[in-house]
Amino acid sequence: MCGIMTEYETVQNRIKNGYVFKDHLDKAIELKPQDPMSYYLLGRWCYAVAQLSWIERKIAATLFGEPPSATVQDALKNFLKVEEIRPKYSKLNYVFLAKCYRDLGQKGQARKMGDAAASMETVSKEDEEAQKELDYLLPALGVY
Structure with a gap:
């Protein structure tokens, strides 16, 4: 809360x-x-x-x-x-791993985590939130 x-x-x-x-x-x-x-x-x-x-x-x-x-x-x-x-564990965990790696200048690892998140199904509201963040994050990482 x-x-x-x-x-x-x-x-x-x-x-x-x-x-x-x-x-x-x-x-x-x-x-x-x-x-x-x-x-x-x-x-x-x-x-x-x-x-x-x-x-x-x-x-x-x-x-x-x-x-x-x-x-x-x-x-x-x-x-x-x-x-x-x-x-x-969760799609959002992978999104945040990607963000951390991006912020630390480890673009290859960030892409890997972004790909891992993208490969997971969207089945919950949390996953929908993760997908929205991925849609913004992945192009910046050069994934799409």
């Missing part, structure tokens, strides 16, 4: 809820370390934090003393953990 609420919150509340969300994810992983969903969500959190703008980081530092910290490499590590626990 914390993650969904952020779409409708102010920057201040998004940042505050981001800390709460991260705490919940850390606890979930501690309690159930083989659950791929927790690592997927942590990867999404890390990726979102890595994409924070300068102003969002400044607001977080002002309000909380320290902005949340995560890198694209942190996100990648979590998305790879998902694949380690349960290969082909």
Whole structure:
């Protein structure tokens, strides 16, 4: 719920809820370390934090003393953990793997993950979201 609420919150509340969300994810992983969903969500959190703008980081530092910290490499590590626990877990996991590799300048790996996502069937709303992102991402990677 914390993650969904952020779409409708102010920057201040998004940042505050981001800390709460991260705490919940850390606890979930501690309690159930083989659950791929927790690592997927942590990867999404890390990726979102890595994409924070300068102003969002400044607001977080002002309000909380320290902005949340995560890198694209942190996100990648979590998305790879998902694949380690349960290969082909989700189409969106592959999309985010492709984004991470793209952001890290590893275009070949990004294409490989994009291809893997494209080869999966679209059967859920999450898959539809993944396909929309793929339609934008793959041409930029030179896949289509």
